[in-house]
Amino acid sequence: KAGVTQTPRYLIKTRGQQVTLSCSPISGHRSVSWYQQTPGQGLQFLFEYFSETQRNKGNFPGRFSGRQFSNSRSEMNVSTLELGDSALYLCASSFIPTGGGYNEQFFGPGTRLTVL
Amino acid sequence: AQRVTQPEKLLSVFKGAPVELKCNYSYSGSPELFWYVQYSRQRLQLLLRHISRESIKGFTADLNKGETSFHLKKPFAQEEDSAMYYCALRALDSNYQLIWGAGTKLIIKP
Numbered sequence: 001k002a003g004v005t006q007t008p009r010y011l012i013k014t015r016g017q018q019v020t021l022s023c024s025p026i027s028g029h030r031s032v033s034w035y036q037q038t039p040g041q042g043l044q045f046l047f048e049y050f051s052e053t054q055r056n057k058g059n060f061p062g063r064f065s066g067r068q069f070s071n072s073r074s075e076m077n078v079s080t081l082e083l084g085d086s087a088l089y090l091c092a093s094s095f096i097p098t099g100g101g102y103n104e105q106f107f108g109p110g111t112r113l114t115v116l
Numbered sequence: 117a118q119r120v121t122q123p124e125k126l127l128s129v130f131k132g133a134p135v136e137l138k139c140n141y142s143y144s145g146s147p148e149l150f151w152y153v154q155y156s157r158q159r160l161q162l163l164l165r166h167i168s169r170e171s172i173k174g175f176t177a178d179l180n181k182g183e184t185s186f187h188l189k190k191p192f193a194q195e196e197d198s199a200m201y202y203c204a205l206r207a208l209d210s211n212y213q214l215i216w217g218a219g220t221k222l223i224i225k226p
Contacts, residue, residue, distance in 0.1 A: 003159075033214075042218035043160075043202055056213040090160065096212075105152075105214070107160040 002026070004093050004108035012114045018079040021111045025072050025093030032074040033105065034066060035090040043090075049074050050096060086115045118143045118207045122217035129193050130225045137188040137220050139203030148206040149186040150214075151177055155199045163201070173197070198224045
């Protein structure tokens with residue numbers, strides 16, 4: 001199976017702009033989670049989508065939003081970019097069995113966002 | 117509130133020495149705990165989960181409910197173990213959301 005893919009891999013934006021990142025999960029995985037990774041803060045959970053619905057949300061401002069499509073592909077949007085939004089944004093997919101439970105999260109390579 | 121604490125941001129040990137990466141958690145329910153690892157220029161990946169009770173790449177981790185800890189151990193470190201290690205907790209009463217620690221960077225010196 002192909003792994004989780006994220007596009008673009010690198011992005012440079014200026015303050016005030018908005019950005020959309022894309023994540024294609026492993027085939028058959030309906031859960032997609034987004035994370036922000038920085039050297040200072042480590043891995044910070046943004047949100048999780050499951051079957052096109054946001055199931056969990058981290059403590060990020062409303063400028064960060066996401067959505068999931070019927071084919072499980074997900075997008076993350078950040079509006080009014082700030083310098084502090086510079087980070088590696090990771091997407092992870094997992095297969096959620098019927099009845100719930102946990103399965104391993106498979107991570108993508110990330111999108112490196114630089115805000116100038 | 118659920119929390120995962122990894123007290124060491126950086127841990128440096130010599131090759132062949134024992135390694136212990138600490139992970140403490142705060143959770144009132146019955147936890148599921150995991151260790152994820154990120155090698156240089158590679159994707160973050162699952163190393164092991166406490167339910168499996170297995171040894172992966174020589175690493176083991178035992179869940180200690182009394183001390184609320186899930187430390188990762190390896191008796192003899194190898195240079196290829198150098199990586200970033202994250203401890204994570206699955207919160208059953210938070211819709212299975214994973215709660216992550218801040219991570220520990222492990223450096224194995226030759």
